[in-house]
Amino acid sequence: MDEYLRVNRENWDERAPAHAASPGYEVQRFIDDPSFLSRVVRFDEPRLGDIRGLEAVHLQCHIGTDTLSLARLGARMTGLDLSPASLVQARALAERAGTAIRYVESDVYSALDVLRPASYDLVYTGVGALCWLPSIERWAQVVTGLLKPGGRLFIRDGHPMLFTLDETYTDKLVAEYPYFEREEPLVFASAATYVATDVTFSETTTHEWSHGIGEIVTALINAGMQITGLAGHGSVPWEALPGQTTLDESSGEWRLTDRPWRLAASFTLQARKL
Numbered sequence: 007m008d009e010y011l012r013v014n015r016e017n018w019d020e021r022a023p024a025h026a027a028s029p030g031y032e033v034q035r036f037i038d039d040p041s042f043l044s045r046v047v048r049f050d051e052p053r054l055g056d057i058r059g060l061e062a063v064h065l066q067c068h069i070g071t072d073t074l075s076l077a078r079l080g081a082r083m084t085g086l087d088l089s090p091a092s093l094v095q096a097r098a099l100a101e102r103a104g105t106a107i108r109y110v111e112s113d114v115y116s117a118l119d120v121l122r123p124a125s126y127d128l129v130y131t132g133v134g135a136l137c138w139l140p141s142i143e144r145w146a147q148v149v150t151g152l153l154k155p156g157g158r159l160f161i162r163d164g165h166p167m168l169f170t171l172d173e174t175y176t177d178k179l180v181a182e183y184p185y186f187e188r189e190e191p192l193v194f195a196s197a198a199t200y201v202a203t204d205v206t207f208s209e210t211t212t213h214e215w216s217h218g219i220g221e222i223v224t225a226l227i228n229a230g231m232q233i234t235g236l237a238g239h240g241s242v243p244w245e246a247l248p249g250q251t252t253l254d255e256s257s258g259e260w261r262l263t264d265r266p267w268r269l270a271a272s273f274t275l276q277a278r279k280l
C-alpha cells in the first residue's frame with residue numbers, strides 16, 4: 007500500500023468511532039426517525055432529483071450517514087471506503103436502521119477491481135472526498151468505468167478556492183495553499199476534526215491534494231463524460247474558517263459572515279456518461 011494511503015487510512019480509522027459518537031453526525035436520529043436524512047443529502051436533494059430504483063455507489067462513504075440517506079431516497083446503495091473502521095460504523099448504522107446496504111473496503115483507484123464495471127446508474131461523492139486523491143484524472147477514469155452508458159455522476163465537495171485559504175486568519179481571506187493540482191501532497195498535522203468530540207487523536211498526519219474546477223471538469227470530459235451541471239455555493243456543512251463564518255440554522259451550513267459573495271465555499275457538479 008502506498009504510504010499516503012496508509013497514513014490517511016490510520017487517520018480516518020481513528021476518527022470514525024469518534025465521528026459516529028459525535029452530536030454532529032446525528033447517528034441516533036437516523037435510528038429514531040426512519041425518514042431522517044443527513045444535512046448534506048438534504049442540501050443535495052433538489053439537485054439530485056428522483057433517485058428511486060437507481061443502482062448507486064457512494065465513493066468515500068465514511069460512516070455511511072449520507073449513504074443511508076441516499077438509500078432512504080430510494081436508491082439501491084453500495085458504499086466504498088478505504089477505512090475499515092469507518093465501514094464498521096457504516097455497517098452498524100445500516101443494520102440498526104434495518105436498511106440493506108453493501109459496503110466494500112477499497113481505495114477509490116481500485117474500485118473497478120472490487121465493483122462490477124459499467125453497472126451503476128449513479129456515482130455519488132460527498133463533501134470532503136476529492137482532497138484525499140492525488141490524481142483527478144485517475145478518479146475520473148474510475149467514475150466513468152463504474153457507470154453504465156447514460157449513468158450519471160453527482161458530486162458536491164468543498165470548493166478548491168476554499169481549500170486555498172489559510173484558516174488561521176480570522177479577519178481576512180488569505181490564499182496560502184495550491185488551487186491547482188500538484189504532484190507533491192500537502193502534509194498536514196492536526197489533532198482536530200470537523201465535528202465536536204472529546205477524543206484526543208494520535209494519528210494526526212494527513213496527505214492531501216487540491217484539484218481546480220477546470221481540472222475536474224477536463225478530467226471528466228477526457229474520461230468520456232458530458233457535464234450536465236455545475237453550481238457554486240456560498241456555504242459548506244462544516245465550520246471551514248473559524249471566526250469568519252456563521253452557521254445558517256435552517257440549512258445547517260456555514261457561510262462567510264462578511265460579504266459572503268466573495269467566496270465559493272462548495273460546488274455541485276453533475277455529469278453523464280456518453
Ligand SMILES: C[S@@+](CC[C@H](N)C(=O)[O-])C[C@H]1O[C@@H](n2cnc3c(N)ncnc32)[C@H](O)[C@@H]1O
Pocket residue numbers: 011014015018066067068069070071072086087088089092112113114115132133134135138139
Ligand atoms: C471527509 S470523509 C467523507 C465525509 C462524508 N462525506 C461524510 O460526511 O460522511 C472522507 C472519507 O474518504 C475516505 N478516503 C480517503 N482516501 C480514500 C481513498 N483513497 N479511497 C477510498 N476512500 C478514501 C476516508 O476513509 C473517509 O472515510
